[in-house]
Structures are given as structure tokens and as C-alpha cells.
Amino acid sequence: MMPNEEQKKQLASILETLCEELDISPSQYADARNKYSAVGDWLAEEQSVLVQFDPKIYPQGSIRLGTVVKPLGGDEYDVDLVSELRMPEQIDQKVLKSLVGYRLSQNEKYKKMLKEKARCWRLNYAGQFHMDIVPAIPDSGKGNGCILVPDRNLREWLGSNPKGYTEWFKQKMRTREIAMEEARAEVEDLPDHDLSIRTPLQRSVQILKRNRDIAFSHDKEDAPVSIVITTLAAQAYNHEVDLYDALTNIIHGMPERIEQMNGYPVVLNPTNKAENFAEKWKSNPRSYEKFMKWLQNLQRGLWMTFMERDMRKLRDKLSPMFGENLVVKGLVTYAEKIERERKKGTLKTAVGSGLLGFTGTTIRSNTFYGK
Amino acid sequence: MGNKKYFYRNKPKLSIALQALHLRKTFPKSTTELNKDIGLVWRGIITPTPLSQTYSVTIKYRLGRRPDVTITSPPLDTYGNEKIPHVFDENRLCLFRYKYFEWDSTMRIDETIIPWTSLWLFFYEIWLATGKWCGGGEHPDNNKKKATNG
Numbered sequence: 109m110m111p112n113e114e115q116k117k118q119l120a121s122i123l124e125t126l127c128e129e130l131d132i133s134p135s136q137y138a139d140a141r142n143k144y145s146a147v148g149d150w151l152a153e154e155q156s157v158l159v160q161f162d163p164k165i166y167p168q169g170s171i172r173l174g175t176v177v178k179p180l181g182g183d184e185y186d187v188d189l190v191s192e193l194r195m196p197e198q199i200d201q202k203v204l205k206s207l208v209g210y211r212l213s214q215n216e217k218y219k220k221m222l223k224e225k226a227r228c229w230r231l232n233y234a235g236q237f238h239m240d241i242v243p244a245i246p247d248s249g250k251g252n253g254c255i256l257v258p259d260r261n262l263r264e265w266l267g268s269n270p271k272g273y274t275e276w277f278k279q280k281m282r283t284r285e286i287a288m289e290e291a292r293a294e295v296e297d298l299p300d301h302d303l304s305i306r307t308p309l310q311r312s313v314q315i316l317k318r319n320r321d322i323a324f325s326h327d328k329e330d331a332p333v334s335i336v337i338t339t340l341a342a343q344a345y346n347h348e349v350d351l352y353d354a355l356t357n358i359i360h361g362m363p364e365r366i367e368q369m370n371g372y373p374v375v376l377n378p379t380n381k382a383e384n385f386a387e388k389w390k391s392n393p394r395s396y397e398k399f400m401k402w403l404q405n406l407q408r409g410l411w412m413t414f415m416e417r418d419m420r421k422l423r424d425k426l427s428p429m430f431g432e433n434l435v436v437k438g439l440v441t442y443a444e445k446i447e448r449e450r451k452k453g454t455l456k457t458a459v460g461s462g463l464l465g466f467t468g469t470t471i472r473s474n475t476f477y478g479k
Numbered sequence: 480m481g482n483k484k485y486f487y488r489n490k491p492k493l494s495i496a497l498q499a500l501h502l503r504k505t506f507p508k509s510t511t512e513l514n515k516d517i518g519l520v521w522r523g524i525i526t527p528t529p530l531s532q533t534y535s536v537t538i539k540y541r542l543g544r545r546p547d548v549t550i551t552s553p554p555l556d557t558y559g560n561e562k563i564p565h566v567f568d569e570n571r572l573c574l575f576r577y578k579y580f581e582w583d584s585t586m587r588i589d590e591t592i593i594p595w596t597s598l599w600l601f602f603y604e605i606w607l608a609t610g611k612w613c614g615g616g617e618h619p620d621n622n623k624k625k626a627t628n629g
Contacts, residue, residue, distance in 0.1 A: 112529065115529040115530055117529075118528055118529045118530050119530065122530075414530075417526075417530055417531055417532050417533070418530075418531065418532045418604060419530070419531065419604035419605050419607065419608040420604070420607050420608045422530055422608070423608040423609070436608070436609045436610075439605055439608055439609050440605070440609050440611050440613060442605075443601070443602060443605040443609075443611075443613035443614075444613050446601065446613075447602075447613055447614055447615060450598065455598075456594075457593070457594040457597050457598075459505055459506075460505070460506060460507060460508065461525070461526060462506075462523075462525040462526070462527065462593055462594065462596070462597040463526060463527070463528065463529070463597070464527050464528055464597055464601055465528075469589075469590050469594060471594045471595070471598060472581070472590070472591055472594075473579075473581060474575040474576075474581045474582070474591075474595050474598075475575060475576045475579055475581060475615070475616055475617055476564070476565035476573060476574060476575075476599065476602075476614055476615065476617070477565060477573040477574075477575070477576050477616060477617055477618070477619070478564075478565045478566050478567050478572075478573030478618070478619070
């Protein structure tokens with residue numbers, strides 16, 4: 109059954125609500141920022157062993173891109189950070205990492221929260237965040253925000269460019285933002301509503317990541333990597349304003365954006381073509397097949413939500429895709445938004461159908477009663 | 480709220496014929512009968528939201544009485560063993576309180592009762608899907624306004 113525009117819009121609103129539940133709230137983000145700034149201050153203090161290297165700390169990954177989703181079954185958000193030190197390429201990767209770890213452990217508080225990982229240091233703010241601090245040096249040959257980070261074995265440098273990638277991503281999502289602002293101005297003025305406006309591309313990436321988390325919850329080894337999802341989605345996005353259209357077009361368009369190199373499917377870093385985000389597909393071809401299958405399943409799942417009408421059936425269709433607890437919570441939040449609109453006097457019913465929405469007769473104040 | 484009382488006295492009650500006129504105009508696909516004994520009987524289809532079910536609704540109204548709103552199809556369901564919130568006698572909807580001067584016979588049914596029915600149906604479906612009634616309201620035994628959050 110073909111969905112009409114109103115049905116797509118309503119599903120988009122409900123998906124939007126799911127994303128809001130998964131996203132990091134403005135206050136949590138501000139908190140994270142305060143905490144990592146404090147870490148940065150500590151690393152850059154006068155007595156710090158690192159001070160001569162002009163240490164800089166900044167976020168990378170989903171927190172920087174605005175595509176954070178709360179991990180499945182976990183309480184803590186992942187906050188990825190870069191600790192960039194002005195050192196030459198000749199420096200040993202192990203030494204670089206040790207220096208950062210050493211300075212962190214000199215702080216009593218951080219020492220208790222500190223955990224060493226293969227190529228980063230993790231600060232565990234229990235119940236709130238994992239802060240993964242990756243030590244890096246500037247890539248003097250390239251400039252422009254390009255950095256070098258140690259590989260997992262701490263033997264080689266890998267090129268990266270979180271700032272450049274973010275700029276690219278923000279460019280991809282920016283188009284038609286003005287039209288979006290105008291559309292939002294009518295609807296989103298609820299006093300306790302989230303302040304950070306996420307674009308359709310950001311929301312689509314969040315939805316993809318969440319569905320990936322659910323679909324691969326028992327198969328983490330072969331799960332598609334977030335940077336691959338994010339890059340392909342940004343490349344497939346085509347300025348759509350409506351979230352449903354953006355999402356379905358993105359899912360449809362992602363496979364076409366995969367390039368071939370030496371007989372392998374690759375996803376090259378758009379800001380550094382020497383870097384292939386989809387290395388895993390080369391070493392594990394099965395994970396590539398699973399990636400393609402995953403997209404097909406998601407495409408079909410979304411389409412199937414329109415097959416029947418009823419909030420219960422919608423819950424049943426969305427739960428296997430995004431998690432039952434999230435979907436139930438999301439529907440409640442969605443209904444509460446409608447109730448707030450009604451209290452404000454902005455909810456209306458359309459002439460002829462009684463359809464709830466923003467056109468037609470304003471619904472007057474009433475109190476449901478009875479047992 | 481005191482003001483509403485005086486306002487009410489000055490406005491004329493809408494006759495059943497006038498109610499029927501407005502109902503037919505606003506909901507052209509519905510049927511409205513005028514019956515000497517029963518009064519007005521309106522039968523229509525309401526779909527609260529684009530992704531909601533479609534419901535057959537019957538409203539019976541006699542001048543001066545509370546409009547009687549029933550959902551004739553599909554049969555109302557329950558969330559487990561819990562009773563449906565805000566109904567009389569299993570399937571007659573309770574949509575307003577006289578106490579708060581929310582409705583009286585000077586008001587148009589098509590502008591009040593029917594939109595409230597649509598709203599009730601939306602919250603009813605959400606309740607079936609989540610176990611939570613998000614539309615506020617009161618119950619006869621505690622007379623306190625229910626919080627809509629939490």
C-alpha cells in the first residue's frame with residue numbers, strides 16, 4: 109500500500125522522536141564538553157610534561173558530527189577525543205602514547221578512571237561517558253587539520269583528519285537548511301523541547317546506526333563500521349527536507365556510492381583518498397555481504413510500516429528494527445508532544461475527516477473523565 | 480470560570496436541526512438522522528492520525544443532554560487486564576466535564592465532541608500500544624487532575 113504524504117510525515121515525526129531519545133541532550137553535551145576541556149587544561153598546564161608540545165584537545169567522531177546514538181544496553185555515551193601534540197614524525201608511537209597516559213595518571217582523579225586501550229586512553233565517567241583520548245601529531249606534509257595517529261600495534265602512523273571530515277560532512281548536510289528552518293519554525297516551539305536542531309542527514313545516520321546496533325547485536329564482529337555508514341549516507345543524501353524521503357533515498361543510494369579498487373569494494377575518506385574506511389571488507393568479504401543485506405532489510409522494514417494502520421501494529425513493526433523499549437518510550441513521548449500542542453491550543457482537527465494536525469478547527473480545552 | 484457562566488446564559492442553545500446542519504456540512508461523508516424519539520443520530524468515520532486505524536463513531540444527542548458517543552467498530556480493545564480509560568459502560572466515551580464548563584448546548588458538536596472523539600481515539604491507540612494514557616483527564620474516585628508526564 110503506497111503511503112501518502114501525511115503518513116510519511118507522521119512516520120518521520122515518530123522516527124525523529126526515537127532519535128531524540130537516543131541522542132545526547134544539550135545539557136549532557138555541555139557536561140561532556142566541560143569535562144574534556146578540563147582534561148585539556150590538565151594536559152596543557154605549566155607543570156605538565158606535555159606543555160612544550162602545545163597540547164590541544166578536541167572531539168572527533170559522532171560527537172563532533174552530531175550523530176551520537178546511545179549504545180545498546182549501555183548507560184554511557186562514547187566521546188571520542190584527539191589529543192594533538194606538536195611533535196615530529198620521527199617520534200615513536202609508543203612514546204607518544206605513554207606520555208599522554210603518564211600525564212593523565214599524574215592526576216589523582218583521572219588515575220582512578222583511566223584504562224589503557226590499544227591506541228588510546230579511556231577515561232570512564234561512570235554512568236555518563238567513556239572518553240577515548242587518541243594521541244596524535246600533526247601531519248606536517250599535508251597541513252589543513254591533517255593528523256597522524258598510531259595504528260593498533262603502535263608501529264605505524266595512520267593518516268586522519270577529523271576536522272576536515274567534519275567540514276565535509278557539515279557541507280553535505282547544510283544544503284536546504286534554510287528551507288528546513290522555515291518549516292521547523294511553525295512546529296517546533298515547545299518550551300521543553302531540545303534546542304539542538306539536527307538535520308535530516310544527521311537523523312538518518314542516527315537511525316542507520318541504531319538499526320545496525322540492533323541487527324548486529326549478536327554479530328558485532330561483522331557489524332558495519334559507523335564511519336562507513338556516515339560517509340556513504342552523506343554521499344547519498346540529496347538535500348531532502350523530509351526525514352522519511354531523506355532516509356529512504358539514502359538507504360537506496362548508499363550501495364551506488366561504494367567504489368571498487370583492485371577488485372575490492374572500498375569507501376575512501378573524501379578528505380584523504382589514501383584512506384579506506386572499509387578495510388574490513390577486504391580482510392573479511394562476508395562482512396561486505398552482510399552490509400548489503402542489512403541495507404535491503406532496513407529498506408523493506410521501513411516500507412512495511414505502512415502496510416497496516418494502528419499504533420500497536422506500528423509498534424510491532426518498529427520494535428524489531430529499533431528495540432522495543434525505545435519504540436514504546438518514543439510513542440509515549442510522541443503522544444506527550446501532541447498533548448502539549450493541544451494544551452497550547454495549536455492542535456486542530458481537519459474538516460471532513462477529524463484528522464488531528466495543524467489545519468482545521470482548533471481543539472478546545474476538555475477533560476477526559478470516567479473510569 | 481465564573482465568567483463562562485454568564486456568557487452561557489446569553490448565548491442561544493443550538494437546536495437539533497442546527498446541530499445537524501453543521502454536522503452535515505463539516506462531515507459530508509457522514510450521515511445525520513433526526514428522530515422524534517431519539518433526537519439526533521450521527522454516524523461517521525474518524526481516522527485520528529494518518530497511521531491510525533479507522534473507527535465508526537455514533538453520536539446520539541437530545542437537546543439539553545450530554546451527547547452520547549460510542550465507537551461501533553472496531554470493538555474496543557484493552558491493554559492486558561486494564562480497563563479502558565475514560566469510558567462509561569465499557570464503550571461510551573467521556574469527553575468533557577460540565578464542572579469546567581467545557582461543553583453546553585450552545586456549542587457545536589462538530590467543533591467540540593467530534594474533535595475530542597478523534598483525540599480520545601488517538602490516545603486510546605497509544606494506550607493500547609504502550610500501556611500509558613497520555614491525554615490527561617480525571618477519574619471519579621480521586622478527583623485530582625492526572626499528570627500527563629511520568
